[in-house]
Amino acid sequence: MRRNLILGTGLSAMFAGAALLSFFWVPFDIGALDIANKIKPPSGAHWLGTDHFGRDILSMIMVGGRTSIAVALVAVGIGMGLGVPLGLAAAVQRGGWLDEGIMRANDLIFAFPSLLIAIMITAVFGASAVNAIIAIGIFNIPVFARLTRGAALGLWTRDFVLAARVAGKGAVRISCEHILPNLVNLLIVQGTIQFSLGILAEAGLSYVGLGAQPPVPSWGRMLADSQTMISFAPHMALSPGLAILLTVLGLNLMGDGLRDLLDPRLQRGQR
């Protein structure tokens, strides 16, 4: 179990570190076009080769990671920050007006295809990474609200919640002290899943041109750009594809490991 945590944290840290490093140093300037050296396979100078403008793909991956990771992180933050409190509030009185109101609003968001909403937002506010974050974030809210409510409803029927009520605690305090801590493992797992979906969603939005705008690179844009050249330059698609795959894998492993680490019931065997 520890192996997952170490492997996952290592993978995630590697991509996050590369993205951070790109603020200070990249192997090649990605603004400088070098048409003479375009579409070169991996070599000693360009470890991952160059793209159709002759830009170094390794540098592109590093800079592009900034966009992809930031978009996914903020989007999960929006989803958790708003969804979890909404879910907790809805669970306090099952079937009450608050519960009905929150859950029906959730259904409304769920009813729209996410890409459609993203297109609507970008149509109104223009295509940019910030708008992609907002669009993906809004779609994370009902996911977390629903998950939180479902699990919290189960917890509200437990005797330890009744014990807290006998101790005179109110709904808000019980939600924070008793319900939320027991949801942590669920939220971590769902959080990592949503994070990976966020990276994929950003890639998807950028792919259709609604995410990060040129010249800002992102993994999704790089995939989109390489599409037409995949038959003779597969390395252009492979690198961003692998970056997405490995980041998502690392995050999922890390989520599993964290969940086990934070559960007091599983700690004893490890100590």
Next chain:
Amino acid sequence: MSLLQVENLRVELGGAPVLQDVSLRVASGQIVGVIGESGSGKSMTALAVMQLLPPGARCTGQVALKGQDMLALTERQLCRMRGRDVGIVFQEPMTALNPLQTIGQQVAETILIHEIVSRAEAMARAARTLERVELQVPPTRYPHELSGGQRQRVCIAMAIALRPELLIADEPTTALDVTTQKGVLDLLKQLVAEDGMGLLLISHDLGVVADMADQIVIMQRGQVVETGRFCDLRHSYSKALLAASDHVPDRTGAGSEAPLLQLRDVVRDYPTPRKGWLGKPGRFRAVDRVSFEIRRGENLGLVGESGCGKSTLTRAILGLEAVQEGTILLGGQPVYDGQRANRSIRRRMQMVFQDPYSSFNPRHRVGRLVSEPFHLLETAPQGVEKERVIAEALESVGLQAADRHKFIHEFSGGQRQRIALARALIIRPDLIVLDEAVSALDVQVRAQMLDLLADLGDRFGLTYLFISHDLSVVRNVTDRVVVMRAGRIVEEGKTGEVFENPKNIYTKQLLATIPRLPENA
């Protein structure tokens, strides 16, 4: 030749022995009771007989059914045998049935697996089997339409549909009410007599097994302690179990005249779903004009079957929910005034719950769990003083002060109930509500817990409201008893008088269900 013959059975789980040297025999038409506390290996014995042991278990010794060695059979042969030659009934009737199939289909399934018959014929036989178990409902019903006792009868029907020669019943009545329990036990006895089956009846309750079993096997820590007829049991452990199951704790105080808790015409209604779009929501009256009082220092028993309104009443007493009519007074003051519970009254009451596993937040340490009721105090103790009070509460229930740093999963069921009691005691309430607080415990642990309750009651001048369906416990620890049925109080009086001379017909029925240990034990 015995129907079932188990010799020197040894089962290891992950290298650790869970059963050692277990030998027992069941003859046709014989009822063998297996008794033991939790973890004694009684269920494991049943699983070993069926060869349904968890993966990773190693089983050696001899298990012979009708002379056939079960350990030598392949999985295919075992599958043919299970259900046809051996039937099994489990403890929890609520989860043992598939909610998507009618009860008739589920019984017919057993028949269809083992015999080549048409579906219609299987259904007809299923219907006959359901009649045999005296189920008064048609086979087209779904499990959720049935009560716990009825579901257990369906489970029995599934087990006996093919008239197996051996029936294993693993705690078949533990999850049921006392009145239902008696019906199910009588049915098992009757089926054994009619079909000449052997019955292996597993239970933690000596009372249940004692009057039906021809042979009793007492198990402890994976080993058979003693085998014999009930009146021949001689081993010290058997005697200890016997004594513990009918334990009467010593108490001094029998209560003063001053009333502590008074209920006057308490009514608690629940809204039921609207009928149709425009219909008015209906009302369900869970508690109907209940009045009684508890005197200071007295132990009052509140007895009734599940669904009689006990839990609803408890919530109302604790001020968790408002009542629709009537008043509840503690020390002369209402527990619920207007919209909110009265905090100054609430801090004089605490509660201990039935399930030692779900009544604690698994993510908090014991110190924090125990000090939760401090929230009710105006000025909760802080720092060193808080540590001292927590240590004192833990020590008063027989635990150590250092236990406050542990998590709840590190404790056994009995220890958890002690922690629950420490949590209730920490703010020195006047009244403690014990909601089936000892029902989930093994008899010996239960006896210790009852002693502890009596001791603490005398030391701190506590008043207990003892809610239970376990009549023998209620008889041994309470001064007065209130019997509740369908939201109403049907009888009230001194415990001794009610048990000796019940006036109400329902109370009489209830008392008749107490499993009695045969005399001269």
